[in-house]
Every structure is written in C-alpha cells, then in structure tokens.
Amino acid sequence: MKTLTVRYFAMFREHAGIDEENLSLEAETAADVFNATRDRHGSPEPSGHCKVAINDEMADWNSPVSDGDTVLLFPPVAGG
Amino acid sequence: MIEITTNEIRPDELRAGLFDPGAGAYCGFEGWIRNVNEGHDVLRLEYEAYEPLALTEGQKILAEARDRFPHLQAHCVHRTGMLEIGECAVWVGVSAPHRDEAFQACRYIIDQLKVRLPIWKKEHYADGHSGWVNCERCAKSA
Numbered sequence: 001m002k003t004l005t006v007r008y009f010a011m012f013r014e015h016a017g018i019d020e021e022n023l024s025l026e027a028e029t030a031a032d033v034f035n036a037t038r039d040r041h042g043s044p045e046p047s048g049h050c051k052v053a054i055n056d057e058m059a060d061w062n063s064p065v066s067d068g069d070t071v072l073l074f075p076p077v078a079g080g
Numbered sequence: 081m082i083e084i085t086t087n088e089i090r091p092d093e094l095r096a097g098l099f100d101p102g103a104g105a106y107c108g109f110e111g112w113i114r115n116v117n118e119g120h121d122v123l124r125l126e127y128e129a130y131e132p133l134a135l136t137e138g139q140k141i142l143a144e145a146r147d148r149f150p151h152l153q154a155h156c157v158h159r160t161g162m163l164e165i166g167e168c169a170v171w172v173g174v175s176a177p178h179r180d181e182a183f184q185a186c187r188y189i190i191d192q193l194k195v196r197l198p199i200w201k202k203e204h205y206a207d208g209h210s211g212w213v214n215c216e217r218c219a220k221s222a
Contacts, residue, residue, distance in 0.1 A: 010128050010200035011212040045215065051198065056132055072130065072198075076214040079129075079158060079199030080111045080170050080190060 005070040012075050016041045031061040033071045049076045082138030084131050086161045089168040098153045103175035105182035109190050111170040113163050121206035127160045130198040141192040149181040
C-alpha cells in the first residue's frame, strides 16, 4: 500500500469535486493511479488522451510511483 | 522566455523586446478568442494553467526551437483567467536572421505549445452551457 497525493485539474477537478486528495493505493505505476481514480470518480476519458506528472515532472503512464509521491492528472490539454 | 499571466497581452510592447541587430526578420502569432466553435456561439473562454509545469515545458519548447534555428530570439506569453471575444490568449514572437526560419520557428513553437502545455480552456456558450475544449467525449459520458 502506498500513500499518494493525487491532484486533479480542469475537467478532472470538476468531475471529482476536489482539487486533491490523499489515497492509499496498491499502485505500481501512474496508470494504476489513473485507473483507481477513474473507478473512484467515474471519469471515462482514456488515459492515452491525458497527461500525467509525478512530483512536478512530466511522466509516462508506465512510470513507477513511490510512497509519498504527488501524482498530477491532466485531462486533454487545450492551450492557445 | 515564457510567461503565464492574467494581465492583458500587448504584442506591440512585447515585440520590441525581440529586437536584435543580427535579426532581419520578425514573426509573431496571436491567438484570439473567437465567438464560435463547432457550431456553438461562444461568449467567453476561461483558461486554466498548471503554471509550474507550463513554464518548464514551455522553456523546453523554446530551447528546442533555438536548437533547430540558430540565432533565434523567442518569447511566448499565455493568458489565464476569463477572456472575452477578441482578446489575445496567446502570443508567440520570434526574431531570426531570415524570414524562413522566423516563420518556421514561430509555427513550431505555437504548435508545440498547444499540445504540450498543461493549459485547459472552458468555453461558455450563449445558451448558458459550458464545456472543456478537447474533452467533449468525457463531458458526454459524464
């Protein structure tokens, strides 16, 4: 079990109704965290269209997560 | 340099900062808020950024552009907050020795910014609804 801080942005934040939360998860990768939050909050967007960062560094979905990490979940971006 | 700001973007003032005695070309791009998207009448747009990563990712994009196009000066500013129709949401300015690399570098930077920066926009429509751009499928199934 790992204790992680998960932060939500834009549509994800509105969907979850919170900016961030601390979760205890059996997660090995960023994708595991995404899937757990998707199950938790029901957001259906596939992870391939989204981006993830770990501790303020852009990461891949197969990047490992460690106890105490902050995982930032970004829905599809739309700058410009 | 890249900046994220809630203040009005003033391209004429920013452009002056790119003056370089070795530059023979300047190219600028302004992204404006328009009043329609995919058939919906849009009243205004709300931009949100995760600034720490938008800045580091933006700096990487500008560094990539400088690697591709020698002697390039480049600057970008992106707005956040609520923007009205006609306002400038993003500005990219470059100066370079010749026009070809100025055009190409400006295009490279704006194209990369749009797909890589953690920035989101929410459209507010005339019919009272709103929606996150590029998240239509999520919104439909939510």
